[in-house]
Amino acid sequence: MAENFDLPESAPAVVAHGKDDLRIEDVALAVPAADQAVVEIAYGGICGSDLHYWLHGAAGESILKDPMVLGHEVVGIVVRAAADGTGPGVGTPVAVHPATPAPGAARYPLDRPNLSPGCTYLGSAARHPHTDGAFLRYANLPTRMLRELPEGLSLRGAALVEPASVAWHAVARAGEVRGKTALVVGCGPIGALAVAVLKRAGAAHITAVDMHAKPLEIAQAVGADAVLHAGDTEAIAAVEADVVIESSGNHFGLASAINGAVRGGRVVMVGLLPSGPQPVAISLAIVRELELVGSFRFNNEIDDVIAALAEGSLFVDPVITHEYALGDALEAFAMAKDSAVSGKVLLNFGA
Secondary structure, three states: OOOOOOOOOEEEEEEEEEOOEEEEEEEEOOOOOOOEEEEEEEEEEOOHHHHHHHHHOEEOOEEOOOOEEOOOEEEEEEEEOOOOOOOOOOOOEEEEOOEEOOOOOOOOOOOOHHHOOOOEEOOEOOOOOOEOOOOEOEEEEEHHHEEEOOOOOOOOOOOOHHHHHHHHHHHHHOOOOOOOEEEEEOOOHHHHHHHHHHHHOOOOEEEEEEOOHHHHHHHHHOOOOEEEEOOOHHHHHOOOEEEEEEOOOOHHHHHHHHHHEEEEEEEEEOOOOOOOOOOOOHHHHHHOOOEEEEOOOOOOHHHHHHHHHHHOOOOOHHHEEEEEEHHHHHHHHHHHHOOOOOOEEEEEOOO
């Protein structure tokens, strides 16, 4: 692609204006900063946080105060290289690490920048002014966010890089899983991807739990050895898993995770529960000496995920269930909301 690619003055984007107010509209394209490349977005995956901004006007404590471009699960092609000479050249296919760590005032382990209190994320209303996302035909992105895709890994095949990195980080928080029994509670895209990562990491037996048949079907396709309905609490408790990944994001799922863990086991909580107090069977966790471990976003795991996808050792294809053109984004969001029939829903920005 030529270096002198002429960018339009505006481009279509998916913009959340408030609760139940999602629009596909043209937004003005800013002049890129010296350290920013212009990426022509090819695919974007709809995340739970995107759905929350649409359905509730907020994602947890992050409340929309102004219209915001959504989207952080994106891949595309560089159409204008950064003026400062950093980053990939024109024509390079890239995935995006959407975080911008910043120290902030609070203390945190410096080797875990995902915990930096000043961190911003593409498509997040955590701070004001908000950080616009990249559900935009042409996005200005700092070159430090860009990861060149290896030859043989297609853009569509890389569309799951960001959520798979979240799952990879969660499994890493579980410690060594090779040869151990694992339980995954909640098999939406993150849960299903956790199953795939556990499979690759050598878990001896993986049980997947969900309320619906479709997510369980996807979980089996990417490596689950057994599946259970979330209502079968006795069967879940009988699993006695060494490692549990809780990805449902509700207190019922957390209860199942605690009940399904073996004495002395570890429960990794990657599903984000609503803010405020939650009913949790802490007494059971205490007497069983369970380790309850949080997992939030990811750091450099994205590089391992890209390598694993390129070499074929991480199999995630069944997680993508639907694809829509950008112009059909409202229909795509409605499909993504229905977890009974969908896994990961993609927007195709070039369709």
